[in-house]
Amino acid sequence: MDTDPGTAERVTQACFNQRFVMQSAATFIWTAVAYRMMWRYGERGYRYMHLDAGHVCQNLYLAAEAIGCGACAIAAFHDDALNEALQIDGVEHFAVYVGVLGKKRG
């Protein structure tokens, strides 16, 4: 578990400083380990890992709705900066999608 308070700011900056990332109740960052998909599907695995991430994020929207919260998918992020913030290599293991969750405005 990452307890470094600077991580949230680094993740926010990697998301082109979209401030609601910093303000979210929780930020989900979905990463992929390429080999886990590629050994079975080859290059087509790249397509599948992004489809998978879309399905997972859709479930975040559904779960958020069920508890009266809001969610927002984020794909506008700087790949290298986000991978660096997560301390993953960006080649074998990389971030594919981000989702934030929070209270809806009252």
Ligand SMILES: Cc1cc2nc3c(=O)[nH]c(=O)nc-3n(C[C@H](O)[C@H](O)[C@H](O)COP(=O)(O)O)c2cc1C
């Ligand atoms: C693949 C993808 C990437 C997105 N990236 C961002 C983003 O980086 N920043 C953002 O504010 N919203 C992002 N969104 C959310 C959309 O801007 C929009 O709010 C969402 O799709 C709901 O749209 P609607 O309320 O018009 O139905 C993204 C949505 C998708 C599907």
